[in-house]
C-alpha cells in the first residue's frame with residue numbers, strides 16, 4: 001500500500017465508485033473511503049435507459065445484469081392533468097430502463113472499482129481533511145489517517161469534504177422524500193415508474209426486484225412539519241387522496257413509519273480555490289428525484305472528474321485552470337437543470353397550494369442560502385433524518 005495515494009475518493013456511491021474505477025483503470029493508486037458497509041437500504045432505485053451505455057463504458061454491464069434488475073417499461077405520470085399519461089422507454093433507443101436494489105447496485109459498482117485496482121475501505125468514515133505538505137491527510141473515524149495527492153468529494157448530497165474545505169452551497173428548495181417500502185407485492189404488471197401530483201407535493205412509486213414496492217411522498221420540509229406528514233396516519237391519509245397511486249398499492253399495510261430523506265436541490269461550489277480536490281455526483285450538484293437522473297449524472301460527472309483528476313495529477317501547476325473548467329461545466333449543468341426543473345413544475349397548474357405556488361415559473365429559482373447550517377437548509381429536522389443521509393457533522 002502506498003504511503004501517499006494518487007487519489008483518495010471519499011464516498012463509495014455511484015459517483016465515487018465510478019471515479020475510482022476510471023482512475024484505477026489508468027494506473028493511478030486510488031483509495032476509496034466508504035462509511036457504510038452497503039448493509040442498509042438505499043433510495044434511488046429507478047435507472048433511466050441511458051444508464052446502459054454508461055455502465056458498458058465502465059465495463060460493468062455483465063455485473064449489472066447479474067443483479068437481475070427489473071426492466072422498467074416506462075413512466076406513467078398524473079401530472080398536468082388528472083388523467084394518466086404514459087411515456088414508453090421504447091423511444092429511448094434502449095428499450096427499457098431498470099428498477100434496481102440500490103444497495104446491491106452501489107455495492108456492485110464499488111466492487112468493480114476494487115477489481116480495477118482501487119483499494120476499498122468500507123465501514124470507514126472520513127471525519128477530517130487537511131493539507132499535509134504537498135498532499136492531503138484524511139482522518140478516519142476509526143483513528144487511522146490516509147494521505148493522498150488529490151481528494152475527490154463523493155459523499156453525496158451532504159458534500160462533507162466540500163463543506164469542510166470551505167465550498168459555498170446554494171440550496172434551491174427544501175424538498176424531502178417520505179419513503180416506505182412494501183414487501184410481498186406482485187410486481188409482474190407493475191414494471192413502470194408512477195408519478196402523481198398532489199396538493200402537498202407529488203408521489204413516486206416503483207417496483208423493486210424481489211417482489212417489493214417503494215412509495216414516497218415528495219413535499220417541502222416546512223409542509224411536512226406542519227402537516228406531521230412523516231407519521232404513518234397522515235401519510236396514509238394523503239396517499240388515499242392520490243387516486244392512481246392509491247389504486248396501485250391498494251391496501252398494503254405500512255410496516256413502519258415513513259423514513260425521511262433530504263431531496264433538496266443543491267449546488268456546492270468552490271470559488272478561487274486552486275487546491276487539488278474535486279467534488280463529484282450529488283456532492284457537486286444534487287437534483288430533484290423528479291428528473292430520475294441522479295445516478296446518470298453521478299456516472300457522467302465521474303467521467304469528467306476522473307479526466308480532471310488525471311490532469312491535476314500529471315500537471316499540478318495547471319490546477320487553477322483545470323478546476324475552473326471543471327466547475328464551469330458543473331455550473332452549466334446546474335443552469336440547465338434549473339431551467340428544466342422550472343418547466344416541469346410549471347406544467348402543473350391545477351393546485352393552488354404552497355408547494356406548487358412556490359414552483360410557479362414567475363418565481364425564478366434563486367440560491368436561497370449559502371449557509372449550510374441554516375435551519376432547514378438541508379433537512380428540516382435532524383432527528384428524522386436517515387443516518388445515511390446526514391453525515392455533514394462528520395466533517396468539520
Ligand SMILES: Cc1cc2nc3c(=O)[nH]c(=O)nc-3n(C[C@H](O)[C@H](O)[C@H](O)COP(=O)(O)OP(=O)(O)OC[C@H]3O[C@@H](n4cnc5c(N)ncnc54)[C@H](O)[C@@H]3O)c2cc1C
Pocket residue numbers: 010011012013014015016033034035036043044045046047048124125126127154155156157158160177216261262263280281282283287289292293294295296298388391394395
Ligand atoms: C428520495 C430520492 C429518490 C431518488 N430516486 C432516484 C431515482 O429513482 N433514480 C436516480 O437515478 N436517482 C435518484 N435519486 C438520486 C440518486 O440517488 C443520487 O443522485 C445518487 O445516489 C448520487 O450518487 P453519489 O455517489 O453522488 O451519492 P450517494 O449515492 O449519496 O453516495 C455517497 C456515498 O458517500 C458515503 N459517505 C458519505 N459521507 C461519507 C464520509 N464522511 N466518509 C466516507 N463515506 C461517506 C455514503 O455512505 C454513500 O455511500 C434519488 C434521490 C433521493 C433523495
